[in-house]
Amino acid sequence: MPSLYGMEIEKLKGVGEKRGRLYRKLGAPTAGDLLRMYPRAYEDWGSPQPIGETLLNETGVVRGTVLRKPRETRIRGGMTLYKTLVTDGAEDLQLTFFNNRYIPMLLREGETYLFRGRVTGSLLRREMSSPEFIAEGKAKAIVPVYPATQGLTSRMICSAMEQALRLLPEQVQDPLPESLREELGLAGLGEALQGIHFPQSKEELALAKRRLVFEEFLVLQLGLLHMKSGRSAENLHPVPEGFPEAFAQLLPFALTGAQRRAITQAIGDMAGPAPMNRLIQGDVGSGKTAVAAALCWAAAQQGYQAALMAPTEILAQQHFASLSALLGPGGVRCALFTGSMPLAQRREQQARLAAGEIQLAIGTHALLSEKVAFRDLGLVITDEQHRFGVNQRSALAGKGAAPHLLVMSATPIPRTLALLMYGDLDISILDELPPGRQAVSTYLIDPPKRQRAFSYIQKHLEAGRQAYLVCPLITEEDGLSLMSLEKYRDIVSRAFPGAPVGVLHGKMKNSEKEQVMEAFVKGDIRLLLATTVVEVGVDVPNAAIMLIENAERYGLSQLHQLRGRVGRGKHKSACILVTDAQNEDTLSRLRLFRDTRDGFKIADADLKLRGPGDFFGARQHGLPQLKIADMANDMETLLQAQRCAQEIFPRLSEPEYRPLRGEIRRLFQDGNQVVL
Numbered sequence: 001m002p003s004l005y006g007m008e009i010e011k012l013k014g015v016g017e018k019r020g021r022l023y024r025k026l027g028a029p030t031a032g033d034l035l036r037m038y039p040r041a042y043e044d045w046g047s048p049q050p051i052g053e054t055l056l057n058e059t060g061v062v063r064g065t066v067l068r069k070p071r072e073t074r075i076r077g078g079m080t081l082y083k084t085l086v087t088d089g090a091e092d093l094q095l096t097f098f099n100n101r102y103i104p105m106l107l108r109e110g111e112t113y114l115f116r117g118r119v120t121g122s123l124l125r126r127e128m129s130s131p132e133f134i135a136e137g138k139a140k141a142i143v144p145v146y147p148a149t150q151g152l153t154s155r156m157i158c159s160a161m162e163q164a165l166r167l168l169p170e171q172v173q174d175p176l177p178e179s180l181r182e183e184l185g186l187a188g189l190g191e192a193l194q195g196i197h198f199p200q201s202k203e204e205l206a207l208a209k210r211r212l213v214f215e216e217f218l219v220l221q222l223g224l225l226h227m228k229s230g231r232s233a234e235n236l237h238p239v240p241e242g243f244p245e246a247f248a249q250l251l252p253f254a255l256t257g258a259q260r261r262a263i264t265q266a267i268g269d270m271a272g273p274a275p276m277n278r279l280i281q282g283d284v285g286s287g288k289t290a291v292a293a294a295l296c297w298a299a300a301q302q303g304y305q306a307a308l309m310a311p312t313e314i315l316a317q318q319h320f321a322s323l324s325a326l327l328g329p330g331g332v333r334c335a336l337f338t339g340s341m342p343l344a345q346r347r348e349q350q351a352r353l354a355a356g357e358i359q360l361a362i363g364t365h366a367l368l369s370e371k372v373a374f375r376d377l378g379l380v381i382t383d384e385q386h387r388f389g390v391n392q393r394s395a396l397a398g399k400g401a402a403p404h405l406l407v408m409s410a411t412p413i414p415r416t417l418a419l420l421m422y423g424d425l426d427i428s429i430l431d432e433l434p435p436g437r438q439a440v441s442t443y444l445i446d447p448p449k450r451q452r453a454f455s456y457i458q459k460h461l462e463a464g465r466q467a468y469l470v471c472p473l474i475t476e477e478d479g480l481s482l483m484s485l486e487k488y489r490d491i492v493s494r495a496f497p498g499a500p501v502g503v504l505h506g507k508m509k510n511s512e513k514e515q516v517m518e519a520f521v522k523g524d525i526r527l528l529l530a531t532t533v534v535e536v537g538v539d540v541p542n543a544a545i546m547l548i549e550n551a552e553r554y555g556l557s558q559l560h561q562l563r564g565r566v567g568r569g570k571h572k573s574a575c576i577l578v579t580d581a582q583n584e585d586t587l588s589r590l591r592l593f594r595d596t597r598d599g600f601k602i603a604d605a606d607l608k609l610r611g612p613g614d615f616f617g618a619r620q621h622g623l624p625q626l627k628i629a630d631m632a633n634d635m636e637t638l639l640q641a642q643r644c645a646q647e648i649f650p651r652l653s654e655p656e657y658r659p660l661r662g663e664i665r666r667l668f669q670d671g672n673q674v675v676l
């Protein structure tokens with residue numbers, strides 16, 4: 001769609017400067033990008049229910065004939081109500097609209113419409129207030145719902161989308177060549193875009209999804225293969241073959257079998273003919289840092305420098321503290337690089353790093369700064385890598401000549417998916433926890449038992465411990481019966497009078513977040529109210545309780561990450577899931593979590609239950625921004641795309657694949673390391 005990607009969003013009717021800005025914020029600066037903004041859900045208008053069968057307090061769609069002209073009533077506060085009655089022949093439904101003076105013109109007596117809204121009132125007298133409606137006959141069976149924002153409704157997006165679709169040239173350049181589409185039975189691009197936005201049937205929607213998921217995944221896989229193939233073939237930083245026993249002597253504990261295996265594999269890479277590109281996946285607490293330390297040590301023995309990048313200042317500090325204590329006595333000079341460091345110190349360290357006097361640089365994004373230069377960077381490690389993009393990884397690597405690369409991820413991902421998501425890396429797995437770990441007792445309760453959970457927490461607080469309390473929302477949201485931090489703050493201050501409470505969420509500035517986290521690490525904050533931002537590898541051994549509200553909202557892997565924040569010290573720890581879910585599937589999913597400790601088993605269950613989309617959706621990866629997340633629930637399509645990528649890759653330069661190359665470039669464009 002080269003032409004539509006060149007067409008600014010403001011060119012569409014009804015999109016001016018102001019809305020244009022909103023579209024840009026949503027990630028659609030051009031008509032082409034707009035078309036790639038897929039619906040987040042679909043409303044089903046295709047099967048209206050008899051009025052008498054609609055469920056109270058649930059959303060329903062009914063067909064109704066207007067019995068009388070909507071009547072206007074003025075009420076307090078300058079509000080105007082419009083009321084009318086509709087019937088489906090058997091039952092009546094009372095409708096109320098607020099402050100919409102067009103209603104009497106839009107709803108005509110004797111005409112039939114479809115109405116969609118929440119059913120209220122009583123079984124004898126059902127009502128809807130401000131339902132959406134459309135004349136019968138004009139209604140589409142399936143209506144797309146877009147991620148709206150303030151000032152830009154799903155309906156407005158719909159209308160822009162219709163225009164953009166009409167602009168799609170008849171012969172749109174399809175990134176998938178016809179031969180391939182025919183072979184695999186995939187829809188053409190134009191058809192798929194039409195089908196994803198305005199499907200006529202569920203079948204059409206399924207065909208469109210399959211095609212778009214396949215395409216995006218193919219593009220991603222080809223991009224990863226390209227990165228892999230573009231790497232230096234020569235290992236400029238070889239280390240001696242074999243397990244580094246001298247390093248193991250430095251440790252205060254014996255390595256687990258899994259750690260020894262991962263170290264051996266990684267050293268094998270570093271001793272091999274090409275630079276290492278390896279991912280270590282390890283459950284929380286499996287001891288990834290010791291593996292990283294072994295490799296830094298091995299690099300330092302050969303006179304190479306190493307860099308370790310963590311996503312937050314706190315994590316960087318934690319790594320610095322443990323690695324310098326461990327490696328310092330072994331003669332490895334370490335230094336910490338963060339944004340908050342005083343300038344003079346930073347300059348001094350930069351000079352020592354450039355001169356090769358520092359062998360291990362540990363830090364945050366500050367390491368990416370142009371001023372940070374190495375004498376001979378031989379090893380790059382990124383921790384909790386789902387917070388870093390592929391591009392940041394390679395930006396750090398760019399500070400050396402083909403350094404070895406190690407990515408550490410704390411998110412257990414089923415092997416099949418890991419191969420898809422990290423197609424450019426080899427994988428080691430730490431599937432064993434160090435001995436003597438406290439099991440975290442996990443409980444599943446409903447909200448009426450919350451008070452009892454609070455007394456349990458109170459006892460732990462009195463014993464000197466700390467707790468995390470996690471809510472899904474920051475502030476109340478209409479129509480969602482989910483717990484918000486705002487509301488919880490009140491609940492908590494009543495339940496724990498006088499306890500120092502801190503709040504942490506993603507909308508806070510980084511510096512504020514770090515301050516709160518630091519106070520929690522120090523113990524000045526005893527109860528930390530947070531959204532899932534606490535998920536990322538913080539280590540506060542004194543925190544013994546993790547309570548999660550609306551636990552049904554999270555994927556099991558995400559719950560596992562949260563649970564991993566406790567049970568890190570010598571204290572007995574607990575994870576309490578609060579849910580008011582009644583749905584049997586949801587409950588059995590949560591029970592499975594309660595009864596399982598192994599992160600990989602949990603991830604496997606998540607994959608089976610919720611499909612791969614969840615793993616891509618959680619943004620726990622460094623991949624370019626994907627649109628498939630909400631759609632990908634079909635593993636088979638992903639595997640098919642992977643096989644296809646392997647097959648096509650050697651022929652990618654042929655003319656037939658020109659549009660496909662364009663898409664790959666677009667997906668990876670920010671990183672500009674993919675040059676096709």
Ligand code: ADP
Nearest residue numbers: 253254255256282284285286287288289290434
């Ligand atoms: P993660 O894999 O979550 O990053 P860490 O590397 O932070 O885990 O290790 C968690 C804790 O376990 C640390 O305190 C570390 O010192 C300790 N540890 C690591 N390996 C072992 C081991 N083999 N035996 C005992 N303790 C270990």
Ligand code: MG
Nearest residue numbers: 288289383537
């Ligand atoms: Mg860690």
